[in-house]
Amino acid sequence: MNSKHLILFFLVCFSFSLQASPIDGLLERIDKGASRKFIIEQVKSPTDFFELDQKGEKVVIRGNNYVSIATGINWYLKYHAGIHLSWNGMQAKLPEILPSVSNKERHETEMKLRYDFNYCTFSYTMAFWDWNRWEEEIDWMALHGINLPLAMAGVEGVWYNVLKKLGYTKEEINEFIAGPGFMAWWLMNNLEGWGGPNPDSWYQQQIALQKKILKRMREYGIEPVLPGYSGMVPHNAKEKLGLNVSDPGLWCGYRRPAFLQPTDPRFQEIASLYYKEMEKLFGKANYYSMDPFHEGGSVAGVDLDAAGKAIMSAMKKTNPKAVWVAQAWQANPRPQMIEHLNAGDMIVLDLFAESRPQWGDPESTWYRKNGFGQHKWIYCMLLNYGGNIGLHGKMAHVIDEYYKAKESSSGKTLCGVGMTMEGSENNPVMYELLTELPWRKDKFCKDEWLASYIRARYGTENKTVEEAWTILSNSIYNCPPQSVQQGTHESIFCARPSEHAYQASSWSEMSDYYNPQDVIRAARLMVSVADQYKGNNNFEYDLVDIVRQAIAEKGRLLYKAVMAAYASGDKPLFNLASQHFLQLILLQDELLGTRREFMVGNWITQARNLGNTSEEKDLYEWNARVQITTWGNRQAAEEGGLRDYAHKEWNGILKDFYYMRWKHYFDNLSLKMEGEKPEEIDFYALEEPWTKATNPYSFKPEGDCIPTVKRIFKEIFPHTCR
Numbered sequence: 001m002n003s004k005h006l007i008l009f010f011l012v013c014f015s016f017s018l019q020a021s022p023i024d025g026l027l028e029r030i031d032k033g034a035s036r037k038f039i040i041e042q043v044k045s046p047t048d049f050f051e052l053d054q055k056g057e058k059v060v061i062r063g064n065n066y067v068s069i070a071t072g073i074n075w076y077l078k079y080h081a082g083i084h085l086s087w088n089g090m091q092a093k094l095p096e097i098l099p100s101v102s103n104k105e106r107h108e109t110e111m112k113l114r115y116d117f118n119y120c121t122f123s124y125t126m127a128f129w130d131w132n133r134w135e136e137e138i139d140w141m142a143l144h145g146i147n148l149p150l151a152m153a154g155v156e157g158v159w160y161n162v163l164k165k166l167g168y169t170k171e172e173i174n175e176f177i178a179g180p181g182f183m184a185w186w187l188m189n190n191l192e193g194w195g196g197p198n199p200d201s202w203y204q205q206q207i208a209l210q211k212k213i214l215k216r217m218r219e220y221g222i223e224p225v226l227p228g229y230s231g232m233v234p235h236n237a238k239e240k241l242g243l244n245v246s247d248p249g250l251w252c253g254y255r256r257p258a259f260l261q262p263t264d265p266r267f268q269e270i271a272s273l274y275y276k277e278m279e280k281l282f283g284k285a286n287y288y289s290m291d292p293f294h295e296g297g298s299v300a301g302v303d304l305d306a307a308g309k310a311i312m313s314a315m316k317k318t319n320p321k322a323v324w325v326a327q328a329w330q331a332n333p334r335p336q337m338i339e340h341l342n343a344g345d346m347i348v349l350d351l352f353a354e355s356r357p358q359w360g361d362p363e364s365t366w367y368r369k370n371g372f373g374q375h376k377w378i379y380c381m382l383l384n385y386g387g388n389i390g391l392h393g394k395m396a397h398v399i400d401e402y403y404k405a406k407e408s409s410s411g412k413t414l415c416g417v418g419m420t421m422e423g424s425e426n427n428p429v430m431y432e433l434l435t436e437l438p439w440r441k442d443k444f445c446k447d448e449w450l451a452s453y454i455r456a457r458y459g460t461e462n463k464t465v466e467e468a469w470t471i472l473s474n475s476i477y478n479c480p481p482q483s484v485q486q487g488t489h490e491s492i493f494c495a496r497p498s499e500h501a502y503q504a505s506s507w508s509e510m511s512d513y514y515n516p517q518d519v520i521r522a523a524r525l526m527v528s529v530a531d532q533y534k535g536n537n538n539f540e541y542d543l544v545d546i547v548r549q550a551i552a553e554k555g556r557l558l559y560k561a562v563m564a565a566y567a568s569g570d571k572p573l574f575n576l577a578s579q580h581f582l583q584l585i586l587l588q589d590e591l592l593g594t595r596r597e598f599m600v601g602n603w604i605t606q607a608r609n610l611g612n613t614s615e616e617k618d619l620y621e622w623n624a625r626v627q628i629t630t631w632g633n634r635q636a637a638e639e640g641g642l643r644d645y646a647h648k649e650w651n652g653i654l655k656d657f658y659y660m661r662w663k664h665y666f667d668n669l670s671l672k673m674e675g676e677k678p679e680e681i682d683f684y685a686l687e688e689p690w691t692k693a694t695n696p697y698s699f700k701p702e703g704d705c706i707p708t709v710k711r712i713f714k715e716i717f718p719h720t721c722r
Contacts, residue, residue, distance in 0.1 A: 049063060050069060050072030052105040070143050084459070116149040123182060125387055229315075232292075243261075286319065291327050359372065382420050395430070587716060594708050660690075
């Protein structure tokens with residue numbers, strides 16, 4: 001080997017050593033050169049812990065594994081350096097010399113597992129993510145202590161290979177596998193084929209993406225939860241393959257896949273084929289997620305005990321150490337299916353524990369007398385449904401319920417916490433709170449925690465901002481413990497118009513639990529100090545979100561005036577109030593155009609960017625548009641109740657879709673007030689054309705955020721500005 005080769009060899013080795021630790025890579029992605037400002041120490045310990053310490057001018061982060069160390073880095077940045085990394089801001093400029101840790105600080109947890117994601121998250125939020133976005137998300141997970149995330153990207157490729165080996169044609173396979181925007185409900189056994197057929201390139205891209213995701217997770221020591229096999233087969237498997245299957249029925253108008261009876265001699269054969277194809281592409285996992293009979297699936301004629309044992313047996317054959325992860329949602333997991341399974345072989349996600357706990361709380365509407373029996377379980381916060389936009393949470397109750405669960409008789413099998421939102425990229429305060437619970441041994445006060453969060457979030461103290469957040473925490477973020485409403489108090493702008501419009505989606509169960517004037521007052525306080533925070537990403541995002549909520553509250557109040565004018569036959573007042581309502585929608589649209597996170601163009605651009613041809617781009621855009629509007633075809637949208645389930649109060653769609661619906665409706669009411677008898681509006685016929693359109697939407701923010709916010713707020717609330 002000559003000198004040139006030796007030099008090249010040592011350079012490669014040196015380069016590799018620099019990237020050997022995922023913590024170095026994480027720090028360098030946060031801020032170039034940041035890895036030189038910390039001393040990272042990994043110490044063996046059976047307990048997950050992190051310590052913050054000081055050696056000379058360098059901050060020491062000590063922990064028992066990479067995830068614990070990353071959690072320590074995040075804790076230091078938040079509570080010592082005043083730097084809050086959020087999903088939409090994962091980079092920060094660190095000072096040349098970091099603020100010192102004056103007293104060594106240690107946090108440890110008995111909650112060994114910290115879970116992330118719902119199947120729905122992969123469709124409502126992540127359907128069109130590329131590797132760059134996923135890389136940031138995995139960093140966010142590590143920084144927040146997540147070590148057990150669902151990882152379902154690319155699993156359609158596994159199914160493609162399985163079905164091909166079972167004799168299905170390419171066309172038949174694509175009639176079974178759902179499109180990009182609807183993968184979640186296909187994998188949860190709810191529907192077949194909707195959103196497809198997928199091009200070959202889709203499978204290739206998603207397999208490549210999943211391999212990158214899993215590689216990075218495993219570098220951190222994060223354990224991915226891969227979708228396992230629970231008996232799902234195409235609806236025609238009886239005719240095509242001669243299998244003994246049961247028919248789970250319909251889901252919101254869609255035909256469900258069939259369920260392969262566990263007593264069928266081919267159950268283990270097909271399960272084995274599935275796991276072999278999974279292992280070929282993605283390796284073995286120590287955790288697999290299976291949820292048969294999800295959300296109302298019929299179990300008629302199914303031996304549930306045998307089904308549970310068959311599913312467990314198939315998983316154990318591929319990896320004897322593997323654990324079954326199941327979602328507690330409605331009647332699932334069926335007690336008869338899990339009661340005879342061994343302790344340690346299953347973990348149950350108490351999916352909606354902040355509102356409908358199943359761990360054994362007798363006050364719950366989904367009370368299970370014996371909780372999950374011998375099985376370990378995870379305390380989860382669902383919070384968001386459909387990826388809807390809106391401030392929402394049970395801030396104090398999430399804290400109280402967690403410590404209540406820990407101290408209950410079910411506490412001995414509680415092994416972690418989890419975020420199981422249907423849609424992410426919203427309400428960062430609630431996710432920050434949930435992920436800190438395991439690291440705080442003693443119960444803490446919501447107000448004290450919130451004050452420290454605000455200082456970390458914005459990097460400075462401000463009494464006006466604290467007052468605004470205190471108001472929010474005691475109103476819209478103080479949803480009553482007994483409330484079971486599905487997520488945010490939905491914006492009236494996004495509701496399908498009617499004389500008694502209230503909620504946008506079919507199952508929200510929302511109620512007026514807070515005073516809208518409190519939200520408006522909090523928004524006014526934020527606007528009053530906005531100039532002091534110009535360029536502060538976290539503040540500007542929160543400012544727009546809070547003002548957006550205030551405008552939505554004004555819209556709901558104004559809607560009542562519009563309908564009162566209509567009911568009383570007061571034409572001048574109706575015309576004035578309805579025009580004012582429409583103008584609010586346009587102002588809301590302009591406001592949200594100042595932040596990329598609130599732009600439909602961002603969602604559509606993500607979708608189109610994944611396409612390699614114009615046909616692929618159009619297919620992905622159609623998936624993106626349909627999901628957030630009609631969701632399904634006419635039957636699923638109307639009779640199935642899916643329309644507007646995933647509605648988005650976003651720039652672009654407000655102006656072109658929601659405004660259009662309300663304008664059409666008000667025009668119709670005006671004709672009625674004139675004594676005419678117009679035809680009843682076919683809303684689906686109005687809505688469907690937007691789903692098929694391909695007109696471009698910008699993803700680049702327009703206007704200077706803070707001046708625009710101030711102008712719009714003053715126009716809408718002229719008597720509440722300082």
